[in-house]
Amino acid sequence: MISHEDKIIYDVLKRFDGMHKIDICDVLHKIEVLLSGLSTPLDYAKIKKELPYSYPKQNVTAIDKNGYCYLEDHCHFMKVYRVTSVFPTFLIGHDLCFTTQEQDKLTPYTNKNIRLAFQDSPLQVIVDHFLKNNAAKKKNPKTKRLLLLELFDQIDPY
Numbered sequence: 001m002i003s004h005e006d007k008i009i010y011d012v013l014k015r016f017d018g019m020h021k022i023d024i025c026d027v028l029h030k031i032e033v034l035l036s037g038l039s040t041p042l043d044y045a046k047i048k049k050e051l052p053y054s055y056p057k058q059n060v061t062a063i064d065k066n067g068y069c070y071l072e073d074h075c076h077f078m079k080v081y082r083v084t085s086v087f088p089t090f091l092i093g094h095d096l097c098f099t100t101q102e103q104d105k106l107t108p109y110t111n112k113n114i115r116l117a118f119q120d121s122p123l124q125v126i127v128d129h130f131l132k133n134n135a136a137k138k139k140n141p142k143t144k145r146l147l148l149l150e151l152f153d154q155i156d157p158y
Contacts, residue, residue, distance in 0.1 A: 069097060069106065075149045076157035077101065077123065080109060096137065111136045114148070126151070 002010075016024045038047065069081040081097045083106075096109035100117050107113045111131045118127040130151055138147050 072096065073145055073149050075152040077152045077155075078117075078149070080146060080149065081106060109136060123152075123155070126155070 069083045072080045072082040097106040
């Protein structure tokens with residue numbers, strides 16, 4: 001006979017079916033961090049409502065002794081980081097940076113740099129068309145996500 005805890009574990013594992021172990025570990029770590037700041041018993045409706053505003057940002061990386069960056073958002077094709085520095089944003093000139101699968105160096109998140117990053121790639125036409133009609137930093141007012149990342153999420157990376 002399967003215990004109640006085992007049944008819950010099987011239900012959770014079913015949701016991970018087909019995922020890579022590293023991605024599963026990342027999700028489980030995020031859940032662990034999320035649970036550390038919550039009271040019991042859990043109220044799913046409250047968590048779902050407050051999650052986008054209260055979840056601690058992961059992937060904090062030191063840039064140098066003058067600042068750090070953390071993962072703001074990501075998709076299959078790029079990761080966007082928010083830069084926090086001891087210097088005001090107007091001195092460093094940017095507050096968002098990005099990396100791509102081919103380029104792991106932090107690059108300022110500007111229309112020009114995004115065009116250059118996807119130049120000579122299968123996504124070049126899509127990126128050029130998007131940036132012709134939108135600013136790179138434009139966000140969806142409902143989801144608060146960058147529109148470019150939402151567009152990339154609609155594209156199958158394989």
